[in-house]
Amino acid sequence: MFDLLPNQLPWFVAGPALGLLVVALFGLANQPLGASGAYVQTAGWLRRRSGIATWRVWYFVGMFLGGLLVTQVLRDDSPVRSGYDALRDAFPLWFVIPLVFTGSVLLGYGAGLAGGCTSGHGLCGTAQRSPASLAVTATFMTTAIVTTFVLGLVTGGAL
């Protein structure tokens, strides 16, 4: 709408801002900023389970709204598109959909098993100097880099 923000904030602005947000949530509520936990709590809330941390459901909604604010109000992103530019250039849509779905199920299952994802372990866990989170982060970084390398080989450099 307004196009106030650059296409991509420099890392030295976005990264420290995220670091301060992590500190703020710990300092105010003694809580980590984990996104996969928000999914679990939101799924439980939708099924009307008891003992739900409702603030994590609000947090889930907030992430969507924050994205909406930046991409649709403060910056001029196109309103509707498929996303996945490089992947869509390399493959037809009928292949991209099951690929993205399979990857998403796998990362969801993995996050559940590890007890957190890039935010819960990668950011907040490492910031707390938790050995388990450091181990999870080192592991997912390694398998992600290897998987990306293999994808590049399999697609003959298209990815």
Next chain:
Amino acid sequence: MKLNVLGLISGIAFGGILAGARLHEYDTIHSTLSFEDPYVFLFMGSAVAISAPLLWWLERRGTETPLGGTLALSRAKPEPHHLKGGALFGIGWAVAGTCPAPALVMLSSGALLALVAIPGIFIGLGLRERQAMRDLERSVLGQKTTNPKTPAR
């Protein structure tokens, strides 16, 4: 109530920062994991470089948080499920080019393939939850002793 408001505000801030950094784009994640552009490493690294010393200091001075008692950081020991889960998460992250928080921003950015990614993440987390429940039931019945895994955070 106050915690819900804080949850909403921190969600908006987190989603906004991820959108500002374009972490909801496949190309951003993929170009970092293929070592073409170190952006995501620098983004995550600088976030931890800022928060780790501040959290250490806040814990050391015994900070009383307004909504959550005395600040206490968690330091869990690595267990096999951490490594297995981390390994699978990394493969999925590289293939799908997204993770739980950026997938929500992908949807609000108008990228419709987020409607494939988000249900996939819910299904994956749900599959793990069902498996954990079955393991718990089995260990309660005493047929097999498995520790119930800690829930995702």
